[in-house]
Amino acid sequence: MSVPRSGFVQRLTALVRxxxxxxxxxxxxxxxxxxxxxxxxLLFGYGLSFDVRNAPVAVVIxxxxxxxxxxxxxxxxxxxxxxxxxxTMAEAEHLLGDGSVDAIVHFPVDFARRYAAGSARVQIVxxxxxxxxxxxxxxxxxxxISKALEHRGDRGEGALSGAGQVEIVQRVWxxxxxxxxxYLVPGLVVLIMTLVGAFLTSLLVAREWxxxxxxxxxxxxxxxxxxxxxxxxxxxxxxxxxxxxxxVAARVLFDVPIRGSLLAVLVSSTMYLIVSLLLGLWISGAxxxxxxxxxxxxxxxxMPAMMLSGFVFDLRNVPIxxxxxxxxxxxxxxxxxxxxxxxxxxxxxxxxxxxxxxxxYALLLTFLxxxxxxxxxx
Amino acid sequence: MSLxxxxxxxxxxxxxxxxxxxxxxxxxxxxxxxxxxxxxxxISFEVAAGRLTALVGxxxxxKTTLMRMIAGLLRADGGxxxxxxxxxxxxxxxxxxxxSYMPQRFGLYEDLSIQENLDLYADLHGxxxxxxxxxxxxxxxxxxxxxxxxxxxxxxxGGMKQKLGLACTLVRVPDLLxxxxxxxxxxxxxxxxxxxxxxxxxxxxxxxxxxxxxYMDEAARCERVHVFNKGEQLAEGTPGELRARVAGLTYxxxxxxxxxxxxxxxxxxxxxxxxxxAVPSGxxxxxxxxxxxxxxxxxDLLVGCEARSREEELEDAFMLLLRAHEEEGEPTAPDQxxxxxxxxxxxxxxxxxxxxxxxxxxxxxxxxxxxxxxTSFDVRPGEIFGLLGPNxxxKTTTFRMLCGLLPASSGHLExxxxxxxxxxxxxxxxxxxxxxxxxLYANLSVRENLEFFGGAYGLRGGTLRARVRAxxxxxxxxxxxxxxNLPHGYKQRLAMAAGLLHGPRIxxxxxxxxxxxxxxxxxxxxxxxxxxxxxxxxxxxxxxMEEAEYCDRIAIQDAGRLLALGTPRAVREEAGPRxxxxxxxxxxxxxxxxxxxxxxPGGPESVA
Numbered sequence: 008m009s010v011p012r013s014g015f016v017q018r019l020t021a022l023v024r025x026x027x028x029x030x031x032x033x034x035x036x037x038x039x040x041x042x043x044x045x046x047x048x049l050l051f052g053y054g055l056s057f058d059v060r061n062a063p064v065a066v067v068i069x070x071x072x073x074x075x076x077x078x079x080x081x082x083x084x085x086x087x088x089x090x091x092x093x094x095t096m097a098e099a100e101h102l103l104g105d106g107s108v109d110a111i112v113h114f115p116v117d118f119a120r121r122y123a124a125g126s127a128r129v130q131i132v133x134x135x136x137x138x139x140x141x142x143x144x145x146x147x148x149x150x151x152i153s154k155a156l157e158h159r160g161d162r163g164e165g166a167l168s169g170a171g172q173v174e175i176v177q178r179v180w181x182x183x184x185x186x187x188x189x190y191l192v193p194g195l196v197v198l199i200m201t202l203v204g205a206f207l208t209s210l211l212v213a214r215e216w217x218x219x220x221x222x223x224x225x226x227x228x229x230x231x232x233x234x235x236x237x238x239x240x241x242x243x244x245x246x247x248x249x250x251x252x253x254x255v256a257a258r259v260l261f262d263v264p265i266r267g268s269l270l271a272v273l274v275s276s277t278m279y280l281i282v283s284l285l286l287g288l289w290i291s292g293a294x295x296x297x298x299x300x301x302x303x304x305x306x307x308x309x310m311p312a313m314m315l316s317g318f319v320f321d322l323r324n325v326p327i328x329x330x331x332x333x334x335x336x337x338x339x340x341x342x343x344x345x346x347x348x349x350x351x352x353x354x355x356x357x358x359x360x361x362x363x364x365x366x367x368y369a370l371l372l373t374f375l376x377x378x379x380x381x382x383x384x385x
Numbered sequence: 386m387s388l389x390x391x392x393x394x395x396x397x398x399x400x401x402x403x404x405x406x407x408x409x410x411x412x413x414x415x416x417x418x419x420x421x422x423x424x425x426x427x428i429s430f431e432v433a434a435g436r437l438t439a440l441v442g443x444x445x446x447x448k449t450t451l452m453r454m455i456a457g458l459l460r461a462d463g464g465x466x467x468x469x470x471x472x473x474x475x476x477x478x479x480x481x482x483x484x485s486y487m488p489q490r491f492g493l494y495e496d497l498s499i500q501e502n503l504d505l506y507a508d509l510h511g512x513x514x515x516x517x518x519x520x521x522x523x524x525x526x527x528x529x530x531x532x533x534x535x536x537x538x539x540x541x542x543g544g545m546k547q548k549l550g551l552a553c554t555l556v557r558v559p560d561l562l563x564x565x566x567x568x569x570x571x572x573x574x575x576x577x578x579x580x581x582x583x584x585x586x587x588x589x590x591x592x593x594x595x596x597x598x599x600y601m602d603e604a605a606r607c608e609r610v611h612v613f614n615k616g617e618q619l620a621e622g623t624p625g626e627l628r629a630r631v632a633g634l635t636y637x638x639x640x641x642x643x644x645x646x647x648x649x650x651x652x653x654x655x656x657x658x659x660x661x662x663a664v665p666s667g668x669x670x671x672x673x674x675x676x677x678x679x680x681x682x683x684x685d686l687l688v689g690c691e692a693r694s695r696e697e698e699l700e701d702a703f704m705l706l707l708r709a710h711e712e713e714g715e716p717t718a719p720d721q722x723x724x725x726x727x728x729x730x731x732x733x734x735x736x737x738x739x740x741x742x743x744x745x746x747x748x749x750x751x752x753x754x755x756x757x758x759x760t761s762f763d764v765r766p767g768e769i770f771g772l773l774g775p776n777x778x779x780k781t782t783t784f785r786m787l788c789g790l791l792p793a794s795s796g797h798l799e800x801x802x803x804x805x806x807x808x809x810x811x812x813x814x815x816x817x818x819x820x821x822x823x824x825l826y827a828n829l830s831v832r833e834n835l836e837f838f839g840g841a842y843g844l845r846g847g848t849l850r851a852r853v854r855a856x857x858x859x860x861x862x863x864x865x866x867x868x869x870n871l872p873h874g875y876k877q878r879l880a881m882a883a884g885l886l887h888g889p890r891i892x893x894x895x896x897x898x899x900x901x902x903x904x905x906x907x908x909x910x911x912x913x914x915x916x917x918x919x920x921x922x923x924x925x926x927x928x929x930m931e932e933a934e935y936c937d938r939i940a941i942q943d944a945g946r947l948l949a950l951g952t953p954r955a956v957r958e959e960a961g962p963r964x965x966x967x968x969x970x971x972x973x974x975x976x977x978x979x980x981x982x983x984x985x986p987g988g989p990e991s992v993a
Contacts, residue, residue: 014511021508025497032496223492223553226456226563227509228482382477384458385414 018229022237026211030241039207040245044199048256051191061089062144063108065099068092072119074156078129081155082112087147100132109134110144112152122156189264192257193349194318197342199253200276201312203246204283205290209304211238212291212380225382234380235373239284246280257349267348271358275348278365279341283308285372286337292379312338317346340364404469404561404593405432405455411463412450412616418870424450426616427464432595432609437587439604440597441703442613443902444873448597449489451613452565455595456486469560485559489566491550495539499530499549502538507556517556524552527582543776544575551582562586564596568603572775572943573930573972580606601700602968610699612706619706627702634661634674635701638692646670647769647914647935649690654911656686662704662907665934667966668954673701707904741766741891741922742787747796749782756782758945759796764924764938766890769917771936772926773971779945780926781821781895787924788818788893801890814842817884821895823876827869831862831879835886842887856882860912874905881912885921892916894925898932910935930967941974948978 030036064082068075082090091108093099099111113130121127131148133141215221224234254272257263265272287304294300312318315329316338322330333339344361347354409427416422425447432438440448453459455468457477466473468480493502503524507517525531528548533541538549547567554562564583568576580603586592596607604610604624611621620627640649646665653663653672659682663672672692674680683692740763749757757779764770772780785791786798789805789812798805803812825834835853844852857864860882868879877897884892894913898906906929914935917923925936933939933953941949941956949956956974957964964970 017511018509021505025494025501025505028501029494029496218495219488219490220492220494222453222458222488222490223486223550224509225458226481226484226486227506228478228511229509230478382458382481383460384453385460 014228015230015233019233019237022229022233023240026237027241030245036207040203040242041248043202044249044252047195047199047202048192048253048260051195052188052256052261060087062087062110062140062147064088064090064144064148065093065102065108065111066090067094067096067099067111067113069114069116070119074119074122074127075114077158078114078152078155081158082148082151085147085151088144088151103132103134106134109140110148112148188261189350190346191318192253192261192263193346194316194342196250196253196276196345197279197312197316197318197338198309199249200246200280200341201283201308201338203242203249204280205287205304205308206301207245208238208242208284208287209291209300210297212288213295213297213300216292216295217297221380222384231377231380231382235285235288235376238288239281242284243277243280246284247277250276250280263349265349266351267353271353271355272345272348275341275344275358275362275365278362278369279337282337282365282368282372285369285376289372289376289379292376308338311336312342315339316342318342337365337368402434402470403431404434405430405595406467407431407451407464408466409464410451410454410461410466412447412454412459413462416870418867423616425454425461428613428616428618429464430611430618430621432593434593435591436609437583437594437596437607438609438611439607440595440611440613441599441601441604442597443599443707443904444900445615445902446613447616448613449565452486452563452595452597455480456484456563457481483560484563485554485561486563487550487554487565487567489569491546493538493546493550493553496537498535498537499525499541500534502549502553503556506553510557512557520556524555527585528552529578542575544571544578547571547575547579548582551579555586558590558592560593562592562594564594566597566599568598568600572778572928572975573968574975575775576600576603577972601698601703604703605699612703614707614710617710619710620702624699628697628699631673631697631701631705633694634676634705635671635695635697636674636692637666637669637671637695638687638690639669641688641690645937647910648918649687650935651911651914652686652688654907657708659683659686661708662701664907664931666931667934667957671695671701673705676705704903707902711904739766740764741801742770742924743797743799744787745797747783747786747798748794749779749786749791750794755945757786757942760942760947762940762947762950764922766922767917767920768937769913769923769925769935771933771939772924772942773928773930773933773939774926774942775928775975777944778942780942782945783942784893784895784924784926788816789813790818814887815890817887817889817892819877819880819884819892819894819897821899823880825868825876825880825883827867829868830864831857831866831868831871832864834868834879835864835883838883839886844887852886856886874901874909877901877905877909878912881909885916889921891922891924894923896926896928898927898929906932930971933967941971943975943978946978949974 030040066079066082068079079090079092082088090112091102093102096111096113099108099113102108103111111130111132113132115128115130118127118129129152131145133145135141212221215224250273254265258265286308287300290303290307291300294303311332314320315322315333315336317333318338322333322339325333340361344357347357408429410425410429411423411427412425413421413423428447428451440451442448450459454461454466454473457468457473457480460474469483471479473480494505497505500521503521507521512520522531525534528545528551530545530549530552533545538546541549551564551567554564568579571579583594583596584606587594596603598604608623609621610624610627612619612627620630638649638653640646646668650663650665650670650672653660653670659675659678661673661675663670665671674683742764744763745761747757747760748755760779760783772783774780782791786793786805787800789800789810793806800812801815803815805812826837829837832853835856836849839849839853853864856862860878862875862879862882866875868876871879881892881894881897897913898909901909910932913923913925927933933956936953938950938952939956940947949959951959953967957967957970960970960973960977963973
């Protein structure tokens with residue numbers, strides 16, 4: 008018997024209406040769907056930053072001199088550093104030990120003499136417990152010291168002008184002018200799409216299994232694909248609202264440029280959203296248990312999106328095994344694309360490639376999800 | 386051994402083609418222990434159109450498996466199944482589009498309102514808008530839900546949910562209606578209403594209905610009955626044909642003056658070589674004689690009690706079939722085990738002892754909701770005291786307060802001389818508690834569980850070991866078996882054994898017989914009556930009204946209020962002429978109370 012088209016539309020409408028009502032009436036959905044993304048935006052935008060500002064630094068000067076004073080005032084002028092004069096190295100070490108300062112800048116006894124001779128040494132001691140902050144700070148300190156000495160050199164007050172007067176060994180590079188919000192916010196789009204998609208929907212099918220409602224739903228003219236589609240629609244809407252929140256926040260709150268085409272951002276985000284939603288539905292249908300589904304969803308979608316997609320850790324330096332795992336995670340492909348779209352501009356070839364990969368995932372997951380809600384109890 | 390084929394040739398109503406044809410259906414699941422478990426062992430039967438047909442059988446008979454197969458939700462591992470002319474394995478969707486199915490859990494969306502649930506199913510079945518309004522109005526009127534259409538289904542009582550579930554299956558006239566144990570766990574009033582709706586729909590719309598049930602009074606209302614047990618069909622026929630199998634074998638006997646009916650019942654049921662079944666009913670004992678035993682061979686069992694013939698009921702036929710089927714597997718009668726005294730309490734019983742449980746004006750509120758309203762009663766030592774009521778009546782809440790698991794909001798509560806409002810731990814040592822849900826450790830063996838619970842009750846070393854052995858023997862438990870893999874009836878026995886380890890004077894049993902088959906229920910009650918004879922006081926809740934007959938006294942609760950209290954006979958008499966049996970007495974008492982409440986807006990006091 009062929010299915011009349013109107014039957015499909017009527018049933019789908021009825022199911023979508025049902026899903027919308029259920030979504031709106033379950034407060035935890037709204038919490039995870041809207042409040043959690045908002046919290047993430049604010050947290051990542053304002054709270055979490057790899058930039059170092061007003062870092063307390065202990066300054067130890069063994070023998071005061073004009074040169075030292077100038078360098079120190081250079082440090083004081085930096086908005087990234089908050090230097091604090093300490094009389095002995097021992098005291099500075101104590102402060103570093105209890106966490107009151109993040110670094111020690113030590114001007115040794117012979118600083119002025121060696122500076123005049125063109126080979127001055129400044130000792131920088133960093134608290135390596137937080138290595139990211141430490142390397143950032145090291146860069147700031149080196150920069151600030153060199154700059155102060157350069158100025159002095161330019162005025163011809165040093166024995167020799169130009170760099171080379173002070174030897175600073177710099178090991179880690181961190182562009183001090185770069186603002187980490189810029190690359191965190193695009194990544195946030197990925198995280199939120201993943202959260203709304205996989206995490207929220209992972210509960211949907213499992214809940215119907217647990218409450219026994221699928222059993223009676225199955226014995227109606229409803230087709231499995233209608234059940235899947237109906238569950239997608241309300242959460243696509245939630246995901247799009249979240250995307251809009253991210254874009255507005257990026258633009259208005261954090262001044263992140265969106266250099267690429269807005270259309271490309273929308274299309275690729277929707278594609279990724281559908282992939283995460285389907286992943287969540289698949290997990291939900293395969294586990295048939297809300298608790299297991301939410302755990303699996305967290306482990307297979309949200310955590311990889313956080314750790315493996317290139318959101319925090321650069322993927323170019325990882326071992327081959329991790330590289331392969333990262334390539335399997337759909338978030339990786341979207342992460343690269345969305346960062347490029349936000350910060351660099353539209354690379355249409357890249358948009359096409361990433362969307363093709365996401366489309367492949369969507370097809371595969373639709374197939375898998377349909378199998379989990381085939382109308383069978385065994 | 387299936388007797389199904391006997392009646393095939395003689396099937397009546399051959400004018401309409403059958404709507405269900407099952408041939409040698411086989412279905413195997415994986416059991417809890419990983420071994421394959423045959424849910425259906427080659428079932429063949431037919432169901433005719435336009436009829437009310439019942440599938441009856443105890444839990445585990447295969448009723449739900451069969452229902453799901455007919456609904457196209459399970460594939461058979463062997464055999465063939467045709468529903469409405471379609472192959473259930475190939476054209477499941479065709480069948481699903483034409484039938485309606487109410488699963489055991491009703492399948493309602495609890496966060497949607499009554500109206501929204503109805504709309505959803507009407508949309509899914511493509512009911513046109515012009516037919517819908519009239520149909521909904523009719524369904525809502527029949528189910529008496531019209532006043533609550535905006536209420537979420539999750540906030541309905543069990544009976545109302547069940548009626549809404551039924552209404553959702555009837556948004557259009559299905560070609561076949563499948564109802565899987567529609568009345569399980571709902572009160573007698575709702576059960577009665579539900580059957581009225583079903584019968585009305587059959588009369589008005591010529592509906593074909595297949596209903597599975599464990600209640601024989603429901604099966605008796607059907608035109609055709611198929612009896613199942615352990616995946617086999619034992620018999621089929623009209624209720625009359627089935628009843629004819631026990632013709633002349635059914636009796637009723639009155640106990641001697643002053644003897645509780647359950648003592649006579651115990652004597653009879655302890656003679657399985659001559660008696661198929663015996664149950665207390667209306668102060669007397671109904672029993673079935675074995676066909677191969679002569680009527681006069683029962684004299685020594687009756688010891689002076691007069692036995693009269695009584696009209697056979699479907700339940701009698703069912704018990705006969707079931708007993709015969711069970712004995713095919715294990716020909717020996719179940720061993721009652723060693724006679725070990727289970728309680729430290731002496732055989733002090735009777736009406737004169739000081740009460741062992743005193744309850745005065747007990748109240749329990751949860752927020753605005755009063756779960757138990759001003760309830761008072763006493764329980765005497767050695768009594769079997771029954772708490773009866775529909776789901777949500779407050780039985781379990783009352784129970785938990787008596788066991789010291791839940792503090793009372795107000796009132797006086799004394800158990801074994803200890804005031805529970807002050808020293809709960811003290812009282813707990815003197816009581817045993819068997820929860821409704823299996824609350825032992827599923828992945829421990831029987832012995833490990835018993836030793837753990839014995840230890841928790843303070844038994845140590847040799848005492849503990851001896852006690853555990855004795856209990857295992859008494860309850861016929863395999864010490865090495867893993868608790869989670871036991872059949873349901875055995876789990877109940879294990880739970881009861883664990884509750885008796887420390888020799889309590891009072892045993893609390895919460896719905897001990899729900900979900901176990903009639904034979905196991907008889908055996909379970911036999912253990913309970915035996916314990917009572919040894920002097921243990923027993924408080925038991927049940928929603929099987931006929932089980933009240935085993936009790937010395939019962940209390941009927943509804944919506945938190947105590948409606949009746951007394952001996953089963955007194956309660957039946959209180960119900961007036963309508964109370965011939967416990968079920969109708971219960972319905973009469975609850976209806977009277979509800980009617981009173983309507984006329985007295987202030988709300989009645991509890992009847993104590």
